[in-house]
Amino acid sequence: MRQAIHHLHVSARSRGLTEFTGQVRAFVRESGIGMGLLTLFCRHTSASLLIQENADSSVRRDLERYFDQLAPEDPQRYEHDTEGPDDMPAHLRTALTQSQLSIPVEHGAPLLGVWQGIYLFEHRRHASAREVVLHLIGE
Template sequence: MRQELHTLHATTRGKGLVPITRPVLDWVGATGIRTGLLTLWCRHTSASLTVQENADPTVCEDIARYFEALVPEDPSRYIHDDEGPDDMPAHLRTMLTDTQLSVPVADGRPVLGTWQGLYLFEHRRMAHRREIVLHLIGT
């Protein structure tokens, strides 16, 4: 049994879903581990991870729009605003999604469905450089 650890950096342009499938696939392939379990961990409380459709970009647009309606930036709704009016909504959106994903690895690749992609979901308006820790254990 082997383990590999890597930190992936993703630059965002503000709110929305940022595809991270390609760099994850490249890193997993480079480890030489053929069968195992990949864990992805987002090191932030205002961004999250998700597995989502990767064929039609309007899916990501609709998801982002849905979260805007579900958790609006309305300062009258929140007490916490230390980093601005998008801060508390970003924390809530992160709670509703995931900061961690587990994906099986077979034949040296994460086992994703035909239309599935891995995404970092940025919940803040400003551009950020986000860290995603990748941990792979296997043979």
């Protein structure tokens, strides 16, 4: 059994979904591990991870609009606003999504579906570089 780990920095320009599937595929390929389990972990509380369709951009826009309605910016609604009006809505959106993903690996590649991509879901208006840890275990 072998392991590989990598700290990946994903830059989101603003709130929304940023695909980084290519970087994940490259890490798996370069690891030399042919079969195993890949774990991705987002080290933040105002951004999350999603596996989502990567063929039609309207899916991403609809998801972003849905979360805007589900956890709107409203200064009257939340007590926590330490970093501005998008602070608490960002935490709520993260709580409703995922900070970790697990993806099987076979033949040196993540076993994603044809239309699946791996995304960082940035929940803050003014994005910064986010760190995602990739850990692969297998043989």
